[in-house]
Amino acid sequence: MLKGCRVETLTEAQARAVGRLAAHSGHDDAVDLFVVEGAARRADVVVTSDPSDLARIADVVGIELRVVVV
Numbered sequence: 001m002l003k004g005c006r007v008e009t010l011t012e013a014q015a016r017a018v019g020r021l022a023a024h025s026g027h028d029d030a031v032d033l034f035v036v037e038g039a040a041r042r043a044d045v046v047v048t049s050d051p052s053d054l055a056r057i058a059d060v061v062g063i064e065l066r067v068v069v070v
Helices: 014-026 029-043 052-061
Strands: 047-050 067-069
Touching: 014 029, 014 052, 029 047, 029 052
Parallel strands: 047 067
Antiparallel strands: none
């Protein structure tokens, strides 16, 4: 699956956006926060087997997150 993905280099602006998400959502898992930030910024669909934390972050900060559960 990763062969079909593009890996992004983390920018300072993205790191700050993730920090704001953490502050507003109260969530402390950096990976979950990065996934939500990136998906929201790019209007991507998130493919996951455990959408609950991602959905909670998105809901708290008012981001529409499209999720496919596998």
